[in-house]
Amino acid sequence: MSDIRTENDSLGAVEVPAEALYGAQTTRAVANFPISGLKANHFLIRALAMIKFAAAEANAELGLITPEQGSAIAQAAQEVLDGKHHDHFVVDVFQAGAGVSLHMNTNEVLANRANQIFGEELGSYKKVHPNDHVNYGQSTNDVFPTAMRLSALLALEELYSVLEGLAGSFAAKADEFKDILKAGRTHMQDAVPITLGQEFAAYAVAVREASASIRRNAVTLHSLGLGGSAVGTGLNTHPQYREKAVAKLARIARLELHPAYDLRYAMQSCAPMAEVSGALRTLALEMIRISNDLRLLSSGPNTGFNEILLPSLQPGSSIMPGKVNPVLAELTAMVAFQVIGNDTATAMAVQAGQLELNVMMPAMAHATLQSITILTNTLRELEVHCIRGITANRERNAFYASSTIALATALNPYIGYRKAAELVKESVASGRSIVDLAREKKLLSEEQIAEILDPKNMTEPHARIS
Known part of the structure; x- marks a missing residue:
């Protein structure tokens, strides 16, 4: 043959x-x-x-x-x-x-x-x-915009599930670490104490907020221009085709779908893709930030923060024996960079339509679907093989919590900002703790010192002691 x-x-x-x-x-x-x-x-x-x-x-x-x-x-x-x-x-x-x-x-x-x-x-x-x-009764001009929107909705269902799992794991770690005090850091400098659990709880919120934003921006994907034919006028279609086809499509896809109120708009504008891509970009930005935090918090073990330990997944160096790198946090950042690049490609494609059609749809479809796919796969791996296995270095966290010069912040209501700043300078110069100096100078009573400078009391609103 x-x-x-x-x-x-x-x-x-x-x-x-x-x-x-x-x-x-x-x-x-x-x-x-x-x-x-x-x-x-x-x-x-x-x-x-x-x-x-x-x-x-x-x-x-x-x-x-x-x-x-x-x-x-x-x-x-x-x-x-x-x-x-x-x-x-x-x-x-x-x-x-x-x-x-x-x-x-x-x-x-x-x-x-x-x-x-x-x-x-x-x-x-x-x-x-x-x-x-x-x-x-169909044209590429109504089929492809419909397929592009529908495919994004289908792909997002998997991403939503992964994001819920990721947020759940962050929340579980927040509960596990709720009593572990550590030094907060702002401007990469000492700040007042916080708990490791509070840091991880905020990561859970960030993921859930990003997921909610994607859901909100995906609403317009449910409006479909199927039945618009070549230019949105429905040429060569039966008067009942539009409603019938979309209803059947909703049943097959198991999604809530409806015909666009204006088929010309659904063909001319690809704004829904820009909205979803933009929300994916926001998720990517948040994941870059969080992955960078994970890398910082686990840096070391001897010359870095070493406040948390990430699971060891593979040797980290071809020349340095015993070195283990935060590979999934690194991967997350790199994938997020690609998502941001995809969003730029999508934005350029979305604005490039002319008159009755945007011919750049293949580019935006590829970019957006790739973003959803690589985020889904990466964040699943991050959650299962990294976040779930994080442990805390309690001794290192306790040391930083008691050592931060920002403990002096709690003294502001009692001795004023200027005197507290002088105390900080002396602490830095002498290497002595804020607590020791406050006691030596008799700036506060022992009861006040015990209460005010207790790092745990600095991680939530606390009434002033007379």
């Missing part, structure tokens, strides 16, 4: 791999765009299959394609949703504008698989045609 077959499209004959489910237009795209070697995110493939499934059911109900055609297309789409045939989605993520190439890749895969179901040869399109049946 030949390892190729010949298909024809509007530009002429094309040689296609004999066993490929894709066809002529996909083959042309593969030849035209050997750019990155990266293929479509699996959530985008799933979203496209869901849309074709919903459209086939709607068009069959409306009598626009036969029930048999609708059933075969739906079966092919379901197979894709079951994880089959993904290796036949071969178009590079950087491709023709608006995602025409990936859209036709989808149409051809589903058409060829539907024809196989009918017992027809690949590439014959006798029973089901990529354009006339799989794509009936």
Whole structure:
């Protein structure tokens, strides 16, 4: 048997791999765009299959394609949703504008698989045609924006779960470390005491706030322009198609979805992608900050803070024996840098639309889905293999808590800021503690010293003692 077959499209004959489910237009795209070697995110493939499934059911109900055609297309789409045939989605993520190439890749895969179901040869399109049946009443211009939004919603469901787990682990550590006093630091200098638990509790809040922000910004993704056809006017669609298709898509995706109130807007504007990408950027910024804290707090062991110990995951040096690095905290920061870069790419793509269409959608879809994917995978690893295993160096924390010169801050209401500052200077110069100096100079009674300079009382609001 030949390892190729010949298909024809509007530009002429094309040689296609004999066993490929894709066809002529996909083959042309593969030849035209050997750019990155990266293929479509699996959530985008799933979203496209869901849309074709919903459209086939709607068009069959409306009598626009036969029930048999609708059933075969739906079966092919379901197979894709079951994880089959993904290796036949071969178009590079950087491709023709608006995602025409990936859209036709989808149409051809589903058409060829539907024809196989009918017992027809690949590439014959006798029973089901990529354009006339799989794509009936549709255009790349309404399908790709819909798929882009839907794929982001699908991917975000996994991220939300990971973020809840991460926040939960930070909160668990907050409870575990709630009685461990340590020195606070501002400007990277000594500050008043805080508990290690309070630091970790704040990390939990940061993650939950970032997650809530993503959810808020993802709301507009639920509004879909499916049914808008070429320019948002619904040309070549049945009057009932729009509502039917979106309702069926909501059922298939198990998400709350609804038609956009203005299909032109849904096609012209990709602002929802910018909003979600921006929220992902905020999460990335928070994770850079937190990962840097983890690296600082675990620095050492002899010449750094050494207040916490991160799990040892692998040797850290090819030349220094015994060295162990904070690899997952480092990874988190690097992934977050990529997310910030992806947000810039998305922002540039979102603003680059003209008139009835933004043709830069493949770039923003790739960037946003990559951000969601790498954040999901990285933060899962960080939570499971790093945060859960963090332990505290109680002795080091206690030493810093009693040594911080900022203990003098508690004296302000009793001796004033100026005298307290003088006490700090003397402490630094002499190496003696604030407590010893306050006692020696009889600035406070023993009862006041015991109460005011107790670091634990400095980690929460505390009434002044007369």
